[in-house]
Amino acid sequence: SQELEQSPQSLIVQEGKNLTINCTSSKTLYGLYWYKQKYGEGLIFLMMLQKGGEEKSHEKITAKLDEKKQQSSLHITASQPSHAGIYLCGADSSGGSNYKLTFGKGTLLTVNP
Amino acid sequence: EAGVTQFPSHSVIEKGQTVTLRCDPISGHDNLYWYRRVMGKEIKFLLHFVKESKQDESGMPNNRFLAERTGGTYSTLKVQPAELEDSGVYFCASSQDWGRVDTEAFFGQGTRLTVV
Numbered sequence: 001s002q003e004l005e006q007s008p009q010s011l012i013v014q015e016g017k018n019l020t021i022n023c024t025s026s027k028t029l030y031g032l033y034w035y036k037q038k039y040g041e042g043l044i045f046l047m048m049l050q051k052g053g054e055e056k057s058h059e060k061i062t063a064k065l066d067e068k069k070q071q072s073s074l075h076i077t078a079s080q081p082s083h084a085g086i087y088l089c090g091a092d093s094s095g096g097s098n099y100k101l102t103f104g105k106g107t108l109l110t111v112n113p
Numbered sequence: 114e115a116g117v118t119q120f121p122s123h124s125v126i127e128k129g130q131t132v133t134l135r136c137d138p139i140s141g142h143d144n145l146y147w148y149r150r151v152m153g154k155e156i157k158f159l160l161h162f163v164k165e166s167k168q169d170e171s172g173m174p175n176n177r178f179l180a181e182r183t184g185g186t187y188s189t190l191k192v193q194p195a196e197l198e199d200s201g202v203y204f205c206a207s208s209q210d211w212g213r214v215d216t217e218a219f220f221g222q223g224t225r226l227t228v229v
Binding site for chain 1: 116117119122144146148154155156157158161169172204206208217218219220221222223
């Protein structure tokens with residue numbers, strides 16, 4: 001079965017600093033999803049990557065998928081307290097035929113003002 | 114547009130009791146999914162409905178769990194009888210067309226179940 005390894009497990013940064021979260025898959029990724037979760041809330045969809053070398057950005061968050069489609073990174077520029085939360089990567093573990101996601105354990109991000 | 118809503122947000126029950134969780138997907142979404150996260154572990158897939166049919170229930174832990182989706186609208190997940198290891202956060206998600214990997218799933222806020 002597919003496994004996703006996220007690093008780091010937790011991260012504390014000062015407001016304004018840049019940071020990167022990584023997600024590594026044991027198998028080729030058909031689709032890689034990034035979600036954010038705040039305590040007591042649901043998962044908020046951030047971005048989805050499908051093609052090798054693909055890169056997407058939304059506001060100050062950029063996600064990349066490597067050419068081999070086994071590793072993704074999430075980069076936050078000039079972090080703000082509002083970026084704090086748990087970041088989860090998820091992979092389509094069904095080869096694209098449905099929406100069965102395998103998730104990493106998450107990265108807990110704290111942004112100190 | 115209303116998102117995916119789950120009821121209740123929290124539930125505390127005693128071991129051996131029955132609990133029913135409810136999920137209302139986004140209107141028009143044929144696909145509905147249940148996931149759960151137990152303490153310290155990753156979120157895991159439980160099952161997938163396409164309309165009222167169970168497409169994939171490979172993640173259901175055992176026969177104490179029963180999921181239904183009446184008329185292809187809302188879904189319920191019943192745990193009977195509940196055990197301590199069932200404690201965790203149960204998430205529901207929905208997405209539009211089946212087989213469209215380029216559509217994202219929208220998650221509800223989750224139901225935090227505590228079995229004591």
